[in-house]
Amino acid sequence: MKAAQVIMDTGAHAAALAVKSARVDVVPGYPITPQTSIMEALAAMVENGELHARFIPVEGEHSSMAAAVAASAAGARVFTATSANGLLYMHDVLHMASGGRLPVVMCNVNRGIFAPWTLWADHQDSMSQRDTGWIQYHCSSNQEVFNTILQAFRVAEQINIPVMVNFDGFAISHCLMPLTLPPQEDIDRFLPLHEPEWRLDPAHPSSFSNVTNASEYAPFRQMLSEDIMAAIPLVKQAAQEYKDITGMWDGDTIDTYRLEDAEVVALAVNSMAAELRLSIDILREQGIKAGLLRPRLYLPFPAEDIISVLPKNAQVMVLDRNYNFGHPGGILAAELKSVLFGRRNDITVKNRVMGIGGIDLTRRFMAAEIRAMMDEK
Amino acid sequence: MLELRINGFGGQGSVTLAHLLAQAALENGNQGQALPFFGVERRGAPVRAAVRMSATSIHAHSQCELPDYVVVMSEKLTKEAVNEGINEFGAVIINAPHAVAVEKHPTWQVDADAIAREAGLFSADGPFINIPLFGAVCRVLNIPQNIMEQTILNKWPGSGERNLGAAGKAYNTVTQIRG
Incomplete structure (x- = not known):
């Protein structure tokens, strides 16, 4: 072979x-x-x-x-x-x-x-x-x-x-x-x-x-x-x-990192989601139980896999690199909320738009953003 | 994970230098990444590229904001390059014809222009300095000289004495100005 x-x-x-x-x-x-x-x-x-x-x-x-x-x-x-x-x-x-x-x-x-x-x-x-x-x-x-x-x-x-x-x-x-x-x-x-x-x-x-x-x-x-x-x-x-x-694996409909015991979950797609693994490590070092959920499949949106994998009472920080015009925030947050509604009322969803037009998204910046989002109502 | 940022002028070969360094990391048994920043390219405009080397998989995809090494392809860019961001303990490698040092940071100097001229390496814009700079950076990072040579030969099979000679000369003449 x-x-x-x-x-x-x-x-x-x-x-x-x-x-x-x-x-x-x-x-x-x-x-x-x-x-x-x-x-x-x-x-x-x-x-x-x-x-x-x-x-x-x-x-x-x-x-x-x-x-x-x-x-x-x-x-x-x-x-x-x-x-x-x-x-x-x-x-x-x-x-x-x-x-x-x-x-x-x-x-x-x-x-x-x-x-x-x-x-x-x-x-x-x-x-x-x-x-x-x-x-x-x-x-x-x-x-x-x-x-x-x-x-x-x-x-x-x-x-x-x-x-x-x-x-x-x-x-x-x-x-x-x-x-x-x-x-x-x-x-x-x-x-x-x-x-x-x-x-x-x-x-x-x-x-x-x-x-x-x-x-x-x-x-x-x-x-x-x-x-x-x-x-x-x-x-x-x-x-x-x-x-x-x-022998190679990138996840199937979703990919996760340090998610099992996470209280704070970052959700994002594409290259920023790779960089986010390092942000998760930074937050863990700071004593925050952080994890990553990366939908690999955007359409169909993997609703059941997301519902089943999110830890109880998690705060999900959706980092959108897009705008959902007519709504505050981004498209992934809207997709996630529609999936969770009536199914996972224990989950809190927070959302920021960032990285538009290629603004560099560093591990330190995204870790700081997630920390700031934790204090938001 | 080791992070480098290359600061140069468009036309100096910073993309090729970044590629060579990432390839040398792989040749040396590590993971490597070259992530040039592509702007609306013009010759002579300031350009930058990120390079990462790591024993384990690299997940970062940002430009290096606080690199462990800043490689300055032209002495004129030194201040701007360092001000763009460097790790508190980061070192600077500068292409300059004479000894220069950056405050508070370990500094290495190599005369890549002279080495390229002497080897007859020229691009449309002047001396082809990325080959000697590649040699100098390999030396500072303790990448063995045979790995450096193999990386050049892999990229340009049969590229011969001029490239290897220029990279080797820089490898052996890069000097630590500040510890």
Whole structure:
């Protein structure tokens, strides 16, 4: 048996390497900072023959997702990537992918939204696409990006729902870290070639996505809603089987750190949640029983796992890197409160918005914020 | 966990220096991380990069606010670089043609410009100082010289005498000015 290989690489290249080892067939792409290095790497791999796929350069993100949808409907395994306003420009076609039940996998490299322009990370882009019917992961490390893309293809193709794999621009995408590459035969065992039950095929003409009357339309939407919820056990199964094959584990729907006896729980996603582990250690040294709860899955929001894992009477400090416009605070806090209402009345939820547009979130700063939140009513 | 911040000017090769240091950590049996700060890049503008080395997994993803070492790629940036933040017991490594020291902090000096010029290492912006600075930082961090050399050879296979010579010279001439 071949051993895993450890290299040093950036988060963006880790994504490209995962896509290559997923043996994708089609990659439509349009550049946008900070995602561009993923597309550059994939274009180079196709050009030099390392990746036997069709690379389709397009004139904008709307076309990029349209090409992804068409290729997926034709039975191809498809990947694309974007960031910020590129994701927003796709919004219309994101619904086409989910409603059309097409298992496209896309990386969104999180970046704050225009206007005004910013290059750096916050989570307004991915979280503003909550209602498009895509499954969404949020990743905390280069290795998790690699692992999650493979798990995402598996879940997407099992359930015919597209999956978005999110990670922070620059803090992950341009961060050089050790990366473990499992042997290709292990990846092939985890993720066999894509064999769709149905595909558009000129030899057997059929129509796809016709106008429906209400009695046809409503069941389609109901099915999509139910199937998105049914992704939760598949996400867990994919994480477990990936661990069985590769030995690597990033959590399943959630990831936790020092949570079991915690009285104060920090809840956050992406790279700030990795840094938060160090904040938890600082707070523990100060005698505060702190722990971390990181939803790895943002959509479907892992309600039952969160309800069952939160220690009794915990104060949950939700650190949102986004705004929930029209409400004070952020989107994750609203999601959490809706999950807890009537189920866990012992839990107190407090919330701060921070790190907008890439403001650096250090372990000391976040530990101090959590301490200050403890004294708030 | 050991944290470094590199302060330089755009075009001096701070990203490559950060990558080399993170790769040397891995080569030396540790975990390494290079996290350059990407702004709206311009040649000549002040730039910075974070580097971390650790025996265990690295979870930090912020820029280093209070690093254990500040690497100053140009003497002109010394004050600004130190004022940006340094650990109370942190040390400073400065590229300067003469002995310089920072108040209250252990200071090392290396003449990376002269070493690069002498080795014939030039970029579009002047002497290619990240190779000698890499050698100097390895010495200060007690990374063995053979690990330093292997890291350069891994990055540029067959890169030859000029790079290895310049890094080695800096490794052996970096001087502690203040203890």
